Amino acid sequence: MFTIEHEYDATVITLVDEGKAPLKEDVIVNAFDDCVTINQWDPRTNTSVQVTLSLSQLRDLEAALDLPEGVYRLRKT
Numbered sequence: 655m656f657t658i659e660h661e662y663d664a665t666v667i668t669l670v671d672e673g674k675a676p677l678k679e680d681v682i683v684n685a686f687d688d689c690v691t692i693n694q695w696d697p698r699t700n701t702s703v704q705v706t707l708s709l710s711q712l713r714d715l716e717a718a719l720d721l722p723e724g725v726y727r728l729r730k731t
Contacts, residue, residue: 663687 655670669681679695690712692705707715717728
């Protein structure tokens with residue numbers, strides 16, 4: 655399950671883990687004009703962990719999900 659909310663400066667997507675236990679904590683994705691942040695609560699350390707991706711890194715990740723093993727560089731078309 656997921657939700658999508660449009661806020662003033664970002665689109666916020668929350669991914670909720672469903673299925674058999676053990677379930678993972680929700681993942682919150684904030685899409686800004688210049689980057690994307692991914693946050694998830696870590697119950698082991700009792701802190702929120704954040705990863706920030708540039709838009710270039712996000713494009714690379716999107717492409718990588720559909721490719722076999724290897725080293726790649728995307729070219730602008």
